[in-house]
Amino acid sequence: MSKLINSYEIELNPPPSGKSGLWTVSARLKDDIAEVLPYLNAELKGADYDHNAQVLMWKTKERRYMFRPREISASRIEDREEGAKVAQKIVDDVNRIWERRSEIKPNFEQRKLPTVIDIYKLLPKTNCKECGYLTCMAFANDLREAQATISQCPYLSAENKDKLLQLFG
């Protein structure tokens, strides 16, 4: 049986400018994986899926993953070697789930991701750049895309931090 993902290219994305920290790895896919997303939604516990937007987010203890039709990305990467290993593992996992799809009931249920505006509303809106982003809006955008983490903003009130955590489940 042919694999769903046959080849991909690795891209490492640095932490925001001026910040040290962990990188994000993206596997740029030659194959379109939109069809597997409802199966991933069924199999990956706690995944957030937006069927219309064709994006699925999944969080484990170690990192956050984002799946789009031609891209899988993972956060909290130390270096290129770790990025390559993490990308290969998640690609293998997706291929395995695709191979077993006849045994899986696809889940089209959406748990819609918060909008950038929903997230922005909870940020301090001072554009202080402490998180490494030029604006709170840019930070909100990357939080939604799992390219940033809530802890990067040191000025969040405890209340809004809790609300943000709830937004992301």
Ligand code: SF4
């Ligand atoms: S650290 Fe917080 S307040 Fe400052 S720019 Fe980033 S998100 Fe906005």
